[in-house]
Amino acid sequence: MLVVFSDLDGTLLDAEGYDFGPAAPALEALARRGIPIVLVSSKTRREIEYWRRRLSNGHPFVVENGGAIYVPEGYFPFALERAVRRDGYEVLELGRPHAELVRALDEAARETRTPVLAFHRMTIGEIRRRTRLPPALARLARQREYDEPFQLPARAPADPLLRALERRGLRWTRGGGFYHVTGHGGKAPAVEILVSAYRRACGRIRTIGLGDAWNDLEYLRLMDIPIVVAGPAAHSMRSALPRARLTEPPGPAGWSRGVLEALASHGPSEVVP
Ligand SMILES: [Mg+2]
Structure with a gap:
């Protein structure tokens, strides 16, 4: 099969x-x-x-x-x-729960002075612009449980932020134009x-x-x-x-x-x- x-x-x-x-x-x-x-x-x-x-x-x-x-x-x-x-x-x-990921991403951004554009802070309009999703799907995309997507401005170095996430026991990955922070493998x-x-x-x-x-x-x-x-x-x-x-x-x-x-x-x- x-x-x-x-x-x-x-x-x-x-x-x-x-x-x-x-x-x-x-x-x-x-x-x-x-x-x-x-x-x-x-x-x-x-x-x-x-x-x-x-x-x-x-x-x-x-x-x-x-x-x-x-x-x-x-x-x-x-x-x-x-x-x-x-x-x-x-x-x-x-x-791991989404709220925990969001908290850790905020802390890591402050600690490394990285201007993170986190998904949960984007308006539906911004999500639409950045993902080209139609409005109804952009709303469904925001109902996150285990993964927080984020973007960085083109010139911002990603490494310090990603290392700060790793120090918190979190993982990150990249796909579809976004970084993602997760607590799983x-x-x-x-x-x-x-x-x-x-x-x-x-x-x-x-x-x-x-x-x-x-x-x-x-x-x-x-x-x-x-x-x-x-x-x-x-x-x-x-x-x-x-x-x-x-x-x-x-x-x-x-x-x-x-x-x-x-x-x-x-x-x-x-x-x-
Ligand atoms: Mg893909």
């Missing part, structure tokens, strides 16, 4: 217009074969729920760069260890838990993973077929993970091509039991 893990921004969704239309050929091929797509994103639960509805996707998902795993109740024939039931999901929280630990759950439920599985930015790299290392979708970070990511396939063009068209090539190399016989 195959399982596809995928980032959203700049990968399945166009980095500018948030469109997945060009991914249709691969989305249809996956749907025909009943192959699950697990969304693994820096987006919030509410945003990912929106995209799952648009994609008619009923599979588990990972929010806020690995902050929590959401599994629809009853999806696996066993309960996910340490998960709590909430709103029809089993939720496994891996991240990124997307990879969350993906690892889901891969084991699929193995336990389905036996042998093969995994295809797609991403376009540094916050995807560690989770792509866990994939049988890692695919880097073209973008500013693609070549350096490929050097860091030489067995990754690189697809052109960027965004959903590259996503589609990468998935179709992986399916072709994998053979047509594999379907969900």
Whole structure:
């Protein structure tokens, strides 16, 4: 059985217009074969729920760069260890609370005199300008639980601030034009838990993973077929993970091509039991 893990921004969704239309050929091929797509994103639960509805996707998902795993109740024939039931999901929280991250980011900014533009202080208008999200989605993007995105002015050195965050036991990553501060280990630990759950439920599985930015790299290392979708970070990511396939063009068209090539190399016989 195959399982596809995928980032959203700049990968399945166009980095500018948030469109997945060009991914249709691969989305249809996956749907025909009943192959699950697990969304693994820096987006919030509410945003990912929106995209799952648009994609008619009923599979588990990972929010806020690995902050929590959401599994629809009853999806696996066993309960996910340490998960709590909430709103029809089993939720496994891996991240630290957003309020704590915001406090630490403020302290680190003061300590290092770095002019940080934190996401929670941006107005909906500013979020729209900086992310090009439509207003309704910008509101969903603000409902953060485990990850605070921020930007720095072009000339501000990032290093002192990032070191100050690390001294507080926090982690940071970059993706989609933002830095992110989190209290958890990124997307990879969350993906690892889901891969084991699929193995336990389905036996042998093969995994295809797609991403376009540094916050995807560690989770792509866990994939049988890692695919880097073209973008500013693609070549350096490929050097860091030489067995990754690189697809052109960027965004959903590259996503589609990468998935179709992986399916072709994998053979047509594999379907969900
Ligand atoms: Mg991305």
